[in-house]
Amino acid sequence: MIIAGNLLFEGAFEPGWLECADSRITRVGRGRFDGTPDLAPEGFVVPGFVDVHSHGGGGAAFTEGADAARTALAAHRAHGTTTMIASLVTATIGELLQQVEALVPLVVSGELAGIHLEGPWISPQQKGAHDPGKLAAPLDDAVTAITSLPPGLVRMATLAPELPGGLAAIRRLRAAGIVVALGHTAADYTLARRGFSVGASGVTHLFNAMPDLLKRDPGPVLAALESDAWLELIFDGHHVAAPLAAFICRRYAERVVLITDAMAAACLGDGDYTLGGLPVRVAGGVARLTTTGALAGSTITLAHAVANAVAAGVELAAAVRCATANAAAYLGISNVGRLRAGNLANVLELDASGRLLRVLA
Ligand SMILES: [Zn+2]
Numbered sequence: 204m205i206i207a208g209n210l211l212f213e214g215a216f217e218p219g220w221l222e223c224a225d226s227r228i229t230r231v232g233r234g235r236f237d238g239t240p241d242l243a244p245e246g247f248v249v250p251g252f253v254d255v256h257s258h259g260g261g262g263a264a265f266t267e268g269a270d271a272a273r274t275a276l277a278a279h280r281a282h283g284t285t286t287m288i289a290s291l292v293t294a295t296i297g298e299l300l301q302q303v304e305a306l307v308p309l310v311v312s313g314e315l316a317g318i319h320l321e322g323p324w325i326s327p328q329q330k331g332a333h334d335p336g337k338l339a340a341p342l343d344d345a346v347t348a349i350t351s352l353p354p355g356l357v358r359m360a361t362l363a364p365e366l367p368g369g370l371a372a373i374r375r376l377r378a379a380g381i382v383v384a385l386g387h388t389a390a391d392y393t394l395a396r397r398g399f400s401v402g403a404s405g406v407t408h409l410f411n412a413m414p415d416l417l418k419r420d421p422g423p424v425l426a427a428l429e430s431d432a433w434l435e436l437i438f439d440g441h442h443v444a445a446p447l448a449a450f451i452c453r454r455y456a457e458r459v460v461l462i463t464d465a466m467a468a469a470c471l472g473d474g475d476y477t478l479g480g481l482p483v484r485v486a487g488g489v490a491r492l493t494t495t496g497a498l499a500g501s502t503i504t505l506a507h508a509v510a511n512a513v514a515a516g517v518e519l520a521a522a523v524r525c526a527t528a529n530a531a532a533y534l535g536i537s538n539v540g541r542l543r544a545g546n547l548a549n550v551l552e553l554d555a556s557g558r559l560l561r562v563l564a
Pocket of ligand 1: 321
């Protein structure tokens with residue numbers, strides 16, 4: 204199948220075409236296609252979205268096993284997210300190993316691009332919507348349990364570097380090929396810098412679940428901005444004010460990664476849910492723990508995040524890059540995120556305001 208139109212190449216839209224066969228992009232060309240394409244969309248042709256931080260959607264959570272995970276994947280796929288990492292919230296290492304085991308078939312089949320452990324190695328002071336009774340320091344045995352898993356299964360871990368053993372754990376996880384993101388952390392500026400210097404390469408939802416940037420105590424936010432780390436950002440208008448999120452997207456377009464942090468209510472609607480066993484109420488599209496009122500993930504899809512970014516003044520090409528190529532590079536997933544020969548044939552059509560018109564392939 205040949206798709207011709209306004210394609211996103213390296214950072215900009217240009218007239219071009221691509222050929223898909225056997226679920227792959229087989230050829231890509233610039234300029235007008237010489238002949239009659241099978242599809243000639245009038246909108247903007249972009250790669251499928253890559254979400255590296257999501258807990259579920261369509262009423263299902265990634266902690267609930269393979270069938271539930273497939274429900275969540277299908278819900279997000281209908282909104283243009285064609286590559287997903289399953290984020291698991293804080294649980295005991297034993298529980299997490301069981302949840303990981305249940306998702307093995309989906310990683311092996313390629314339905315899931317891997318698994319992200321968002322706990323239990325996070326700070327009690329910045330626990331967000333995580334179960335405080337199950338938080339833990341990244342002690343050697345627990346880290347070994349994760350680094351001993353087959354490569355490519357657990358692709359990312361969120362970690363607070365100030366915990367006992369935190370810096371050593373970052374080194375060990377990194378050495379095992381697991382991406383470490385600093386997050387849910389009470390670290391100050393200096394300690395966060397150390398975390399990046401020993402191997403953390405990203406930050407979990409910048410600004411959320413960490414101290415605010417203060418003029419005399421700039422904290423992990425400044426450490427992240429001045430590092431070369433990937434900057435996860437939830438662009439839902441609730442977790443970070445839209446003008447600030449838009450500024451970060453424009454100023455750091457080469458390393459912002461739009462994420463959803465979506466929970467089960469994404470693609471579904473308001474109501475009562477759970478996140479990691481804790482009760483959550485979703486009202487007006489905002490998810491909060493019923494107990495503490497803490498934000499409990501979002502209910503957006505990446506398509507919403509891109510449209511929100513464009514509405515706040517981010518160029519369409521930059522917003523899409525933050526939801527595709529940057530996300531793939533962050534996690535080291537080489538066959539998605541760009542319209543490039545050899546990559547998976549995940550192709551979307553957006554309108555000028557970033558809204559998803561259709562999934563083309
Ligand atoms: Zn999360």
